Amino acid sequence: MQNNAIVYCEGLFGESDGKVANGLVRFSEKYKILGIIDSTKAGLDAGEYLDGVKNYIPIYKDIQDALVNIKEAPKYFIIGAALAESYIPDNFMKAIKEAMTAGMSIVNGLPIYLTDNDSLNNLALESEVAIYDIRKPKPVTELKLFSGAIEKVTCPVVAVLGLDCAIGKRTTCMELVNSLKAQGLKAAFVATGQTGILQGAKYGVPIDVINSQYVVGEIEASVVEAFETENPDIILIEGQSSVSHEAYLSSYGIIKGGRPDAFILQYAPKRKQRVDFEFIDVPTTKSEIELIEFLSKKPVIALTINHENMLPTEVASEIKKAELKHKLPVEDVLLNSPKKITNTIIKTFNLNKKLSAV
Missing domain, CATH: 3.40.50.300 (P-loop containing nucleotide triphosphate hydrolases)
Structure with a gap:
C-alpha cells in the first residue's frame, strides 16, 4: 500500500522550525505527501512557495479542508515541525486528536513522545490507528x-x-x-x-x-x-x-x-x-x-x-x-x-x- 500522508506544520511551513515538512516536500521515499496543513499559506503550492517550482502538493487550511479536497485517503498524519518547546502546543494536540478520530495514524518526530500520553493511547485504540514516535530511542540494552x-x-x-x-x-x-x-x-x-x-x-x-x-x-x-x-x-x-x-x-x-x-x-x-x-x-x-x-x-x-x-x-x-x-x-x-x-x-x-x- 502507498503510505499516503498529510503533514501538519501550522504557521511554520518554509521556516527553519518547519524543516521536517520542508524536507518531506522536497523528497520522500517512504511517504506519498498529499498535502501540507498550514492555514497561513493555505491555497498555495508547497513546492512553489518553498523553492519557486510547483510540485503540486497543496497547502490546506486545516484537516477538514484537506480531507474534503484530497481524493486519496491519507493513512498517516505527520507532525512536520521541529518545535523548540518541551511540550506539545494546544493547537498541535487538537490536530493530532482530530487526525486520529478521522482514521489517520500519527507519525511524530518530536522529542516529546505521544505514546507516553494515556489519553492519546486510548484514543488510538478507539480509532484503530497507531502512534509512531520515531525519535523514541531504543532501550539502552x-x-x-x-x-x-x-x-x-x-x-x-x-x-x-x-x-x-x-x-x-x-x-x-x-x-x-x-x-x-x-x-x-x-x-x-x-x-x-x-x-x-x-x-x-x-x-x-x-x-x-x-x-x-x-x-x-x-x-x-x-x-x-x-x-x-x-x-x-x-x-x-x-x-x-x-x-x-x-x-x-x-x-x-x-x-x-x-x-x-x-x-x-x-x-x-x-x-x-x-x-x-x-x-x-x-x-x-x-x-x-x-x-x-x-x-x-x-x-x-x-x-x-x-x-x-x-x-x-x-x-x-x-x-x-x-x-x-x-x-x-x-x-x-x-x-x-x-x-x-x-x-x-x-x-x-x-x-x-x-x-x-x-
Missing part, C-alpha cells in the same frame, strides 16, 4: 558503544556539517548523494536526524535523543552498516547543529563515530544569530573551518550556501567572494547544479577510476 569497527570502512566518508542548526545540511547532503549517483557512483546516505529517517533513509538514527554515552557508537554502527550492506564508492553523513554551537554536542559524535575523511560546510550568509538562540551570534566560516579541521585532523574541501533571504544576484556575488577568501569551491546546490561540489569530491578521492569502470 540495544544501543551500541564505540567498537573501532569504523576502521573496516575503506571507502571515503564525507560529512556535511553546518554553521548552525536548520541551515540545510540534510538537503544539501541528499542533493550531493543524488548527483553522485547520477554520475555513476554508488553513494550511501547516513541520516542523523528525524527528517532523514522520515524521508526513508536506510541507515542512521536521530542522534539528539540518544544517551550521550552511545551517540558515537550508534553513528559508527550506522556508517559500518551502510558500508557492509551497500559496498558503496562513498558515504555521506548528514550533519547536526554545528561544531561550535554552544548548546549542542551532536557534531562531535559525527566526527568521532563517523570518522569522516573530509567535510563540506553549509552556511547562510544572511544569518547573523543562531536559530532559537537569538542572543548568540553565528560564527564566521573561517573560525568554523579551523575548528572542524583542528578536531578532526581532516580537511574542509568545499562550502555550500543556504540562500535564505538572498536574491540570486547576491548568491552569485557571495560565491565569488567566498571562493576568493577560502580558496575552496563554493556553491548553492539548490539554485545551481551540485556538480561543482561533487566534482570536488570525485577529484579529492580519485573516484574517476570508479567512474571509468562503470
